[in-house]
Each structure stands twice: as C-alpha cells, then as structure tokens.
Amino acid sequence: CLVVALVSLAAGASQPRQAEAQASHTEDAHATSAYTAREVMIPMRDGAHLQTVIVTPKGQTGPLPILLTRTPYGIPDQTVIDTEASKDISSALPSWKAFQKDGYIMVYQNLRGRFKSEGQFLKTARFDANDPMQANEVNDAWDTIDWLVKNVPNNNGRVGMYGVSYAGMTSGITLLHPHPALKAISEQAAPADQWMNDDNHHYGALRESYTFEYCVLEQADKNKNTNYNFDTHDVYDWYLRVGSVRNTDKLYTHGKLSYWNANLDHPDYDAFWQEEAWYKKITGSTVPNLNVAGFWDQEDPMGPWDIFYKSQAHDPNDTNFIVAGPWFHGGWQRTDGASIGPMLLGGHKTSKEFQDETEAPFFAYYLHDKGEKPHWKARIFETGSNTWQTYPTWPDKHVTPQSIYLHSDGTLSFTAPKKNDAPYRQYISDPANPVPYRPRPISPTFPVREWRTWETMDQRFVDHRPDVLTFTSTPLDQDLRIAGPVQAHLFASTSGQDSDFIIKLIDVFPEKGQKSIYSNDEGASWAQSLDGYQFPIAMEVRRGRYLRSFSYPTPLVPGKVTEWPISLRDHDHVFLKGHRVMVQIQSTWFPLIDRNPQTWVTSIPDAKTADFRAAQQRIYTTSQAPSHITLPVLQ
C-alpha cells in the first residue's frame, strides 16, 4: 500500500496544516487501500476546465451521494494525482472520517485559476443573476454538480457541499442559485462581507498583517501556497518600519498582489466591497444549510452568523441551522477540540463530537434519508459551563439584555454611573508606539501556530500599559450566563480628527487554584497555571471616520463626545462565580489593524509619515454619557 503526501484540504492551507494531515495519514500507512482517487478536468460553461479529484470508496455496492469541496488551496494528493490518472489511497482524511460510515463519493476541486484549473482566479464573491455566462463561483458549482451527477458512476443523484472558509464561501454562495441536485450544504466559517467583519477589514479598519500575508499565500504563485519571507524576527518591527501601508506594495510586492492592492485602492465601503457582501443577496433558506462558527475565529468570525440570520428571514421548511463552539478558524476540522487556547473543555472533544453527532448526521439525513432532522435551530458548545446546549430559537427567547457600566474609578458594574461621578478616563494614543495585538515577538501569520490562538491569549500582556484602560468588576457572587449578541456603547472623544477604539470583554480567572492539566498519548502530563488569567471572550475595533457612514467617511470633531456602537457578535459563555468581568479599551492593535493616523486624510493606506500624530482619548463614564456593554443574560 502507498504512503501519499497529503496537502491539507483546509482553507488557508499552510505548512503546519499539511504537516498535521501528513502525520495523521502516516499512522494509517499500513492499512489496506480503501479508496480510489481519479482526476478529471470538468468543463465549465465558458470552456474553462477545472481540476477535480473524485475519491470513491473501494467495494462500493449501491449508489452513493456525492460530497463536494471547492477550494483555492490545492486538492488532496495533489502530487500523486498530478502524475497519474487514478490512484489507490489507504485512508480517509481526518476531516471526512466521520462521514465514511454512511458512505460518500468525495470530490475536491481547485477553483478556476488555481493549480491545474484553467481560467483566471476570480478572488471575488460576485454573482449577477442576470448574466448566466458570468464566470463566478455560483455558476462553477452549478456546472460541476451537473457534470458529476451525469458522469460519476453509481451516484444517487444527491450532492452535498461543505468546506471551511474559502471552501465555506464556495459552499454557502450556492444558496443564491442552487443546482436541483444540491440537497444539503454546510458552510463553515465562510466570509460573507470582507469589509465589515471578516478577513480583510473590521468596520473598515484594515487587517493589515493578516491580509497582506494572506494575499502572498494565495496570489504569489498559481501552483502553490506561499509564505512571505520577512527579514525581521518580529513582524511588528517590519510593519512599523514599512510605515504607510501603501509602501508594502511600493517597496516589496510591486503590483504582483492584485487583491492586496484592491484593498488599498478601496478603503471605504464602496461598490467593490458591496459586491463582495454576497450574503445580502440571500432570499431565504434555498438548500438545507448547517452553518458553523467558531467563537475564537481569527479570520471569519461574522460570515456564518450573517448567512444564518439572512437565511432565517425566510426559512419556511426550517432547514437553516447553526452550530457554534470553542474553536479557532476551522478548529472543528483541524484539532480534536479538547481545548481552546489553554482552556480545557471539561473532557469534551468538541470537534469530534461536532463531526460525529451533528455534521455526519446532518448529511446522512439529507443525502441518505437516514436518521432524523435536527430538532434545534442552534447547537452551541457553551464555554465556562463546558456543555453542549441546544436552542429552539437563536437568540433564545428567554434572554434579558443587561448593561454592565464602565466607571471612572476603573470598576465595572451593573449599576449605572451617578450624576457626580468623574466624567472620564483618558490616555494618549501614539501611532509611533502602537499596542501589539499579541505578545511580542510577533511571528508571521503563516505558517506558525500562534496566529490560530491569539484571540485566547492572556491579556495581562497589555494590562497597565499607559495607553490601555482597564475596568474590572468585583468577583461574581453567582454565575453570569450570556447567550446571544453582545453590544458595546462607548461614549468617547479624541483630540484628533480620526481614531480607532478597540474594546475587549474579558473573563478574569480567580487568583488561586486555576490550572489546566494536559496529558499526551504517551502518558506524560503537565500543568499550566491559569491563576488570574485574562481570557478574552469578545474583542472588536471600530474606526471613527465610518461612524456616520461606511461608504462616505467623515472627520470626527476634536474633543466632541460621541457614541460609538460596537457590535461584539454572538457568544455563549458562563462567567463563573468567583470570576471577574473585565473590559479593556485601547486605540491601536498592531500590526493586525493598520494604524489610524488620527489626523484627517482621504485614504489611510496612503497616509504620509507626518500625518501620524498622537491624540488624547477620553472614555466617558457619566449618567449622560454612560459607556457600557449590553450583555444577553440567560438565567
């Protein structure tokens, strides 16, 4: 039997992801070949042929459904398939093991313009329903499904699609015009609005280091995923030295990364980005869909919620579902899910539980007529209590919004500020000395692992910096359970004409007796202290120039107290009795978020060195300007 080199199927495939797949595959290297893989070039309506691998279980007796994944990152067994027309492979990839007891024909396709697929890489979620010849991911999926059901021997005429991130987007976007044979999809961490709250921007604030490095990964070479070769160990230094974001292109990439340059050329929510917000064209739940979201997703935290909520508006047959859990981007397919960052999850293997108990039964029901339809709308792994919860509606009907207020003495409480309280706390935000988004030295985004879990990192690394404000509650005298959308309202001013505010909702562990004990398969075990750990539950940035309009930025009035609504997305977490609730506020988050010059410029990526100036930031804590976070409290 053969040992084959697996390329990770997962979106954003990078070296560690490949290494994981390879390691798990090697374990099975001596098993009997269980599948046959063959490569075909499937024709699209405009004549482009897309490289597709069809993996069939050996000894298949009856007709089986097809499960299709469409990715820009390379299909599995790329190297093997490139040289031969068909090949035996010995074992399932980790991410499809759970399906195989029911039996599926697995199909992987490289998107047009990637690897051996012909045509131009689209790198867009455009879809014009009035132009049936438009090259887009909806039509490519349609043509592929049409070809598969007509040409793959022994298929049962039903197709499912699934995938994480980019492959989640290519699954989810089929909702806009599904092929009749497409009977179920599971979009997982699909980006839905790249300017608003997914990979590239958050409310217009450019995700500089991630987007730049992602564009290198995907666009530098058609035939492989590429990592940028930095000349500093700490990329914080590299980005600071680069200065104006436009210099990345001027000095280093010289027009080679068209999508990166598009990000710089379109700083505002213009027609370019509105076209990318494909989920807004969803008219309802057209195909049964299992949306999957991670609460610590560092790339596409909002897309699945956008798609879920938009489909929910018209879901007459109740076929739109959401699963969310304690996962980084795609964590439910890439780890066993026994922990999130350093937090163990009560003995659960949340990824395996999701795959075995939710994902596989979902496809079995819609593609095999086996088992039962999900009896819930949302199935969520709640952290803190470390339990799976099912909800008949999401948000749950029993949620009561309760506001937790920031006070000028640095406390946080459910009591609103009093009339005579001091009006504000303040700090100087200096773009020349930005707050790092994770502890330095900051490694490149890919291929190292820290990127995956940075959203779980202990926030003590910035606590007490002079440009970070901290507000803390007393220890809770009972559990505080939140389930639903979390919404911050800052009342703030700046001495500049533009500014960012970053707000973090944090669960502070007690000072004694908190630890995670890990063990490995060899029987070794070790402990990590979590005493006083500042565990982020929700974090978000807003950019002042877009407070009034996302499409037409306007300057802030220096010194004017303004309300900043900041959505912190949906969460399900229990702050346990004895823990404290903390809020941190700062104005830089570098180099993840590009620096705001804090003076008025028409385009931040083109700001000059002299435009970057320090500003005095004030967070108001009065009865007229009560900064607070509204929590969805569930008793």
Ligand code: PG9
């Ligand atoms: N988050 C990645 C991505 C998807 C779509 C567009 C841009 C980036 C990914 O992991 O695929």
